[in-house]
Amino acid sequence: MMNIDSMTTYDQSEQLAKAEAGVEALFQNRKDRWYPSSHIASKAGWINDPNGLCYFKGRYHAYYQLNPFDSVWGACHWGHVSSEDMVTWRREPIAMAPSFEAEQDGVFSGSAVVSDDGKLVIYYTGHRWRNGVNEDEGNLQEQCMAVSDDGIHFSKLGVVVPCPDDRILHFRDPKVWKQGDSWRMVFGVSTPEHRGEIWMYTSKDMVNWTFEKPIYQHPDPGVFMLECPDMFPLDDKWVICYSAMGLHPQGFEARNHNNAGYVIGTWQPGGDFQQETEFHLWDDGHNYYAPQTFQGPDGRRLVFGWMSPFTEPIPMQEDNWCGQFTVPREVTLAGDHLRTQPIREYSQLDQGQQDFGPIELGVNESRDLLADAQTADIEMEIDLARSQAERIGLEIHRTSNGDHTLVCYDDQLERVVLDRHCNTYGDRGYRTAPLDKSDGKLKLRIIVDRGSIEVYVNDGLEVMSSYSFPAEGPRAIRLIAESGEGKALIPSLTISQIGTIWQESDR
Known part of the structure; x- marks a missing residue:
């Protein structure tokens, strides 16, 4: 049983009030040209890592790193939204703000668990700069604890x-979970030798924690930190995932600034993790990091x-907000890697689903499907065995000046491509996902929001998530076939508009 009666509590009411006022001030001038309607984002301000994901007292809770005072990273708080069904979400009060010395420069990321006596317990990192200003001399970081009866109001216990x-x-x-009669905690560490590791601690009472062992070390000595680690069972395997800092690109892999992925293996309490697979990216797109999993009811x-x-x-x-989550995804085991697809x-x-298939396009032919799509849920199948075009796909967010993001199958690469080279706004470049062509077909599901695109390949065997910021004007969707010796065959193609996830008062 958790004994917290003798622990000091830290009041944060004044800091929370300032944070709420900060978000509201930014919101008054928020622009919505790219603000998501079907993805979780803060009402205003900057967000990053998902935190404290859980199901508690009949609701799903998603917390997140929040800067309530600006649309750039900094002043880390915990924002909060909740939902009965993971479809419609409501905004909750900001959950945590820096309020005591160990966290004076930020309430950093963490996780949530439900205690045996029915309380929601948050474990998170209290953050301070060693020099009091920035990271030039490193961080002072410790793991902290907070408790709630309702998932909304928290008592910090230090x-x-x-x-x-x-x-x-x-x-x-x-990241904390219960196994048998013990609680287990893993977190990321950069050792004194600057090696990226994941350490495991254990506890019987949720308060007193004992170091057990490093459960994982990254094999690349250039990887100096493993952020946002997670460890969970799936079927008869265990998955360790992390966001690697210092990982260098290799071919199509690990092209982003930092890269989130996982390894799969076996593990027994008290033993070593036995890795059985290579590192695999969670997501092959431009913009994916710091994933956190949890178990639904x-x-x-x-x-x-x-x-x-x-x-x-x-x-x-520039629009007084920055950052969003992906759509919630279900994780299943698919051989030596994970399948993730929208719940x-x-x-x-x-x-308002529209059915456009089947479609046959000639060489270098294109076809306009929708004149303006702010959001779209696209399901498309391409007959690879009988198609002869070099590229077959969709130009999304296409505006009158020619801006668009291309999602296509590329027969020369034999990969699925998300290409932003025609974007006026934001970073450009392309990303690719590998493809098993053995069954002669390709299934794509593409989730389009005002400023983002998520591409699910063959029921989520691979995924690409990228921002795509359309230029001004209507945002068309165009089907294209490029070059090659013959036609492109699309047996099926449907497009639905996506309604908002927000309750009317929370948009």
């Missing part, structure tokens, strides 16, 4: 896992990722 070595400059992002493993705008320019910052409930948002 530090429960202090940093054990003053030479450690990164020590953060606890029906046993499903669910995940949210942060669509991370690491690369300049970041045009949405089945997400289709409840679909409206």
Whole structure:
């Protein structure tokens, strides 16, 4: 049983009030040209990592890193939204703000669990700059604890896992779960030798934690930190996931500033993790980082990722907001990697489906499908075995000046491509996802919001999530076939508008 009666509590009411006022001030001048209607984002201000994902007292809760005073990273608080069904979400009061010394420079990322006595317990990283100003001399980071009866109002109980070595400059992002009669905590560490590791601690009472062992070390000595680690069972396997800092690009892989992925293996409490697969990206797109999973009340493993705008320019910052989550995805095991696809409930948002298939396009032929699509849920099949075009796909967010983002199958690469080279706003470049062509067909599901695109390949065997900021004017969707020796065959293609996830008062 958790004994917290003797622990100090820290009041944060004044800091929370200032944060709420900060978000409201930014919201008054928020522009919505790219603001998402079907993805979680803060009402205003900057967001990053998903935090504290859980199901508690009949509602799903999603917390997130929030700067309530600006649309750039900084002043980390915990924002909060909740939902009965993961379809319609409501905004909740800001959950946590910096209010005592160990967290004076930020309430950093963490996770949530339900205690045996029915309380929601948050474990998170309290953050301070060593020099009091910035990260030039490293961080002072410790794992902290907060408790709530309703998931909305929290009592902070201070530090429960202090940093054990003053030479450690990164020590953060606890993920906690219960196994048997013990609680387990993993978090990311940059060792004194600057190696990226994940450490495991254990506890019987949720308050007193004991170091057990490093459960994972990244094999690349250039990877100096493993942020936002997660560890969970799936069927008869265990998955360790992390966001690697210092990982260098190799071919099509790991092209982003930092890259989130996982390894799969086996593990028994007290033993070592036995890795059985290579590192695999969660998502092959431009903008995906810091995913966190949790178990739903029906046993499903669910995940949210942060669509991370690491690369300049970041045009949405001019609009008084920055950052959003991906749609919630269900995680299942698919051999040596994970399958992730939108939760089945997400289709409840679909409206006014239009059926365009089957379609046959000639060489270099294109066809306009929709003149203006602010949002779209697209399901498309391409007959690879009988098509002869070099590229077959969709120009999305196409505006009158020629701006668009292309999602296509590229026969020369034999991969699915998301290409932003025609974008006026934001970072450009392209990303690709590998493809198994053995069955001669390709299934794509493409989720389009005002400023983002998510591409699910063959029922989520691969995914690409990227920002796409349309230019001014209507946003068309065009089907294209490029070059090659013959036609493109599309057996089926449907497009639905996506309704908003927000209650009317929360948009």
